[in-house]
Amino acid sequence: DAGVTQSPTHLIKTRGQQVTLRCSPISGHKSVSWYQQVLGQGPQFIFQYYEKEERGRGNFPDRFSARQFPNYSSELNVNALLLGDSALYLCASSGGGTVTYEQYFGPGTRLTVT
Amino acid sequence: AQSVTQLDSQVPVFEEAPVELRCNYSSSVSVYLFWYVQYPNQGLQLLLKYLSGSTLVKGINGFEAEFNKSQTSFHLRKPSVHISDTAEYFCAVRVSQFYFGTGTSLTVIP
Numbered sequence: 001d002a003g004v005t006q007s008p009t010h011l012i013k014t015r016g017q018q019v020t021l022r023c024s025p026i027s028g029h030k031s032v033s034w035y036q037q038v039l040g041q042g043p044q045f046i047f048q049y050y051e052k053e054e055r056g057r058g059n060f061p062d063r064f065s066a067r068q069f070p071n072y073s074s075e076l077n078v079n080a081l082l083l084g085d086s087a088l089y090l091c092a093s094s095g096g097g098t099v100t101y102e103q104y105f106g107p108g109t110r111l112t113v114t
Numbered sequence: 115a116q117s118v119t120q121l122d123s124q125v126p127v128f129e130e131a132p133v134e135l136r137c138n139y140s141s142s143v144s145v146y147l148f149w150y151v152q153y154p155n156q157g158l159q160l161l162l163k164y165l166s167g168s169t170l171v172k173g174i175n176g177f178e179a180e181f182n183k184s185q186t187s188f189h190l191r192k193p194s195v196h197i198s199d200t201a202e203y204f205c206a207v208r209v210s211q212f213y214f215g216t217g218t219s220l221t222v223i224p
Contacts, residue, residue, distance in 0.1 A: 004157070033212075042118075042204050042214030043158070056211050090157055101146060101165060101208070105157035 002027070004093050004106035012112045013081050021076045021109045025093030031055075032074040033103065034066055035090040043090055049074055078111075086113045118205050120215035127195055128223050135190040135218045137205030146208040147188040149179055152217075153201045161203075164188065175199070195222045 005024045013019050025032050031050040035043035048056035049068035068074045072093075078085055088110050092103035121136040139145060146165050150158040162173025169181040179190045188205060200222045205215040 035212075035214075040216070042206075042216050043212075044214070045211045048211070058211065092158075102160060102163065103212070105150075105159070107155070107157045 004091055004104055006089075006091050006106040006109050008109060009107070010110045010112075012114060014114055015081055015083060017081050018077065018079045019081060019111060021078075021089050021091075021111070022073065023076070023091030023093075023106060024073045025091075026095075026104055029093035029095045029104075030072050031094045032068055032072065033092045033094070034074070034076045035092065036060070037088040037090055037108070039087070046076070081113045083113050086111060118207055118213050118215035120203075120205055120218050122218050123216070124219045124221070126221045126223055129197055130194045132193050133191065133195050133199075133220065135203050135205075135220065137188045137190065137215060139186050139188065139205075139207045141186070141207060141209060143209060147179075147181060148206040148208065148212075149173065149177070149188075149190050150204045150206060150214075151175075151201045152204065158204065161190070195220075197222050197224060 007022045033048040034046040037043045045058040046060050047066045052068045063079045066076045088108040090108045091106045094103045117140045119138045127133045148163045149161040151161050152158050161177050162171050164171050164181045172178045177192050179188055181188050202217045202219050204217050207213050
């Protein structure tokens, strides 16, 4: 079975631009979470979606938004990019409900803002 | 507020030697605890988790960890490391969401 997939793998954007990152969960998984991992730090929680509804939000500005589609794939959007948004963005899927005990991570999208 | 502290940012160890990676957490409520490994240019892989029950949990690749509630610790151990264990290791707690530590870079020296 395929694991969590993310696209694109790398992305370079300019300050002020907008970006959309995509994630496909493991087949059968209904919950998707997004994390930001700045170089040298651990992942920081951004959003969790379950059954197309937002179930959790981390301490990120409104420039960050996400959605989940009927096939449980998800998109993370970031508007008005700042240099500080440069990071590895990780998507994780889990199978059971809104309570996620075991998450499976994708390889991430490396975003560079210049 | 929840926080996770990984006490060592870098741990060098010789091949076949034992290793301990330390993790402390702060929480006023019951937590679930996890260790993840991240190889270069890859996502995170779950090594082991503590949800309840026995405080000694065994994971993949010969790793184990012990939950100590009184010391609010969840240290990761392996009795004999291999070159392939060189990676970044993250401790995490789950309360309402996941909180990760800043990571420990384990380097196994031949």
